[in-house]
Amino acid sequence: MLKATLRSFLAHKGRLALSMLAVVLSVAFVAGTLMFTDTIGSTFDRLFRSTSADVSITAHNDVAGRNDQNFSGTVPTVPASLIPQVAHIPGVAGVSGRVAMAGIVLTDAKNKDIGAIGGAPTIGINWSPGPNSPVDLTSGVAPSGDGQAVVDADTVSKHHLVLGQQLHVIGATGGFPVRLSGIATFNTTNPGATLVFLDTATAQRKLLGHDGVFTSVDLTAAKGVSNEQLRDRVAPVVGSAYDVKTAEQTAKDAAQTLGTFLSVIKDALLGFAGIAVLVGVSLILNTFSMLVAQRTRELGLMRALGASREQVNRSVLVEAALLGLIGSTLGLFLGVGLALGLIKLIARGGMVLKGSQLAVHWPTVVAAYAVGIIATTVSAYLPARRASRISPMAALREADTPGRGAPLRIRAVVGLVVLAVSAGLLVGAATDKDLGQAGILLGAGVLLSLVGLIIVGPVLATPVIRLVGGWFPRVFGPVGTLSQRNALRNPRRTSATASALMIGLALVASLSVVGSSMAASFDAQIDKTIGADLIVQNSTGLPFPDEVADTVQATPGVGLVVRGQGTRGALVAADGTQDRTVVVGTGPGLDKVVRIEMRSGTVAAGTAPGHAMIGSNYADAHRLHLGSPVTILFQSGKAGTLTVGGIDVTDTNPGGLADEPVVASSTLRQYVPGALDDIVFVNVAPGASKEQVKSALTTALAKDPQVQVRDQTDYKKLVRGQIDLLLNLVYGLLALAIIIAILGVVNTLALSVIERTREIGLLRAIGLGRAQLRRMVRLEAVVIALFGAVLGLGLGLGWGLAAQRLLAAKGLQSLAIPWSTIIAVVIGAAVVGLLAALGPALRASRLDVLDAIAHE
Amino acid sequence: MAASGQPAARAVGLSKAYGSGDTAVLALDHVDVEIDGGRFTAIMGPSGSGKSTLMHCLAGLDKPTGGEVWVGDTELSRLGDKALTRLRRDRVGFVFQAFNLLPTLTAEENITLPGDIAGRRTDPAWLRQVVETLNLGDRLRHRPHELSGGQQQRVAVARALAARPQLIFADEPTGNLDSRSGAEVLGFLRRSVDELGQTVVMVTHDPNAASFADLVLFLADGRIVDRLEGPTADAVLERMRRFDVRGGGPVAQPAPDAD
């Protein structure tokens, strides 16, 4: 019996190749995404570990982030005087002061930004060679004096920089020219950050604004002293004003702060790996159920000849396990190729990973084999069990009867129940006030609705295909009729084939709904809230030196100028609880450039010195009224009690303001000295033309390349551009799933063609031309793809709608359905069908008529 | 019956070999044959003697390895795939030994399929007549798997007749039928020859079926070894016995009785 199994296994090379392809592709998809995700993780882990000192001392600050210039332009520092204090502690082998400032801008002589892209930071660092330095100087000399800088080799080669070249470094406090004195090469993989090394004095003065301070003091532990031991000895010496952390803690913190964007990528990729498993398993399941259906006659014959039910089952299982094993192994290798391809792809987005450091962890291997072997054996077993249950004669007859299988009634009932539950969850998600809970509901609803639709898919196949393919017979005559009937002959198979496509398209549709709703909401928000004619802002949101506002003020045609600052801080309630927030500083006239709906008081009174304007939600929660005192903890660590001068309506106030308190710039600077502007609102003077003022400002600000002048239209474009970029990235990843889905359609069609060889021979014998035959196969593919598209779009729109309702509270108030994308998806699906049919159609049309008729 | 002037199909020195070298099988060995228009020709012979192969070659379904095949005044060896497709579609009807129908189409759709493919409407009056004669009236909306083997075969015959091709080839059309419905099908083929001038070629193992024909050709080892005009069942049986004695291949069991 086993011999017979292997014989039949090898006898049908075509079937074998196609089912193997299904296994290989799905395993490759799963393994590839896992490897890629792991590689990102391990690259950053290595980087953080290599850049962390054994023990480091930083200023303790509850509200401010470390190395984080995003707010106010000031960072907490450690005085150099701390170094001698800790140097003599036993177990300290070395001490050095470190300056590291993320968020600076590096430009070439023409003011073109050459810093990191795609979310990676541009970091200014003091040059301090030593065992903890993540880089080695590989050419030129170390920077000395305030006119020199060393830049990392990746940035140098990407922008073809040469030694001695003039560059520009722009920190929060202003820009300064440097010459490239040397090139530093990472001794681990630099995943895309741009590093600019300055000598220590320059770094302190230009990046931190003060001599004699560091962002951290780094200690090296002596031999025999563990990092933890050293930390415990240092901590009491420096006192509670400083945080003392081991390398492990620092790396963890770094991974956490720098890694929020990383974890988003990781989660997204794992999501895609999950989709990969789903799509892969459905592909394998489908292929195998077809194979066994085809083999039903063969199995029936074996049973007729006396093989037992168990023998038949076992032979199928052995065959499947064998196939799964070989397929998974091949898939694992293909997965490596896929991961390398992804690494190349993401390099274009600015994240550099090294193919030689590809991480192949054992869970990846286990997952690959689990998906390959388990999915294959289960997929093979289910239909085989059915085949072995029916009588041998029925099996012998069965191969020719279309539309077989149990009635779909149970399926319809179960599927509808699941769908109803998932719809309930989605509605719940859309209406739930608690965001976290709504998110969970949404996730469960999405998953359940997917499962539900996969279950009812075969039930929907008949009506939907009648609908989308209903015009085929009229337009394409009997060829149209045949292709439509072929698509309908086995609804289970048709819907399984379409389901992979459905998943991919559902995601595309839902994300495009969320994306365009985001853009539309932002548009509406901009229209509703921004009153300023022009806004000057750093494209990265970083603050900029005061000269910018001075330049703006001095430009002809400029009327009102309102400067804004954002700092970290917290609202402190009467019982001492802190709500961390952003504290906004503003010059006079905020209400003339931003439209703010007030509950009570006025913007002017709220932003008068010594006063604060707070949001209505916070005011209600803490029973604050006009004239109440409100305590704010500022980023510097100082707290101040101000008087409530205005309460704005939280839910309608400008996006981003949420419950943030707004105070006068002068008040802010009392607590946060040196807080820098991060936005300048400009109204043009009466009689001046907005366009002219805009171009005058652009020219005047050319020396400050980090800031841009924008009007409302520019803002909308900017936001749309960012959303499109994000969507395209996601679509790119989904393209993988869609490619697998296409291959699934190819596979199904190819097997159908083999399965229907005799029919094809007959059709040719009674006069169907080759071209007509090809068209028949193509139309069948198109109708299956359209079926997948209809289901996927329906599902995706539902998801998108629920997500938009859920996020409405978060500012996603407008619902926009991107009809152009949806139409493109439908057309794309038809094209996918045509593409998928190319090979199978050709094969069908090349069959020899008589061979085909004689085919068993 | 008198033959009309020109043969509907003919083969000149027709050979067909399968495989090559030691394993080569010569299924047809320089066969010369004329199929007269407007007549009913039966082909008989032992299993493996080349009957099906001969019909396939005459119908343009298979390429001979030697000699010429003419349908009307068209020589088939020079035709490309498109022309052969058109020939099969417009001029020839074929009933196979088994598996004749498309499982996704109803009986009626199967019957009108050649016309539909060609973009012609099947004459409804003729269709009704064909369907009535073959006793298919109440089965037209059924799919093939809902029909018995004999009913399926009758649908296949109806399909061959419905398009009114010049030539109808039928490979053991009554093989799966009981003697009564077999006789009905044969009677219908007979009438279509007599009343409509249709040309029919049929392979059969059954002397009773052969007796419906005007002419029986006997095939053995790829050659035409005998012919019998105006056959009766007894005469055919007699000839077949003679073969057996002369050492031809095994002859299929004749059907026990028929009227």
Ligand SMILES: Nc1ncnc2c1ncn2[C@@H]1O[C@H](COP(=O)(O)OP(=O)(O)OP(=O)(O)O)[C@@H](O)[C@H]1O
């Ligand atoms: N595709 C093929 N490949 C090789 N040999 C073939 C092929 N088709 C037919 N033959 C051989 O050609 C010879 C004639 O076959 P053919 O099918 O014409 O016989 P037949 O007279 O129709 O027999 P039956 O009464 O059993 O249907 C046989 O010996 C057969 O084995």
Ligand SMILES: [Mg+2]
């Ligand atoms: Mg035969």
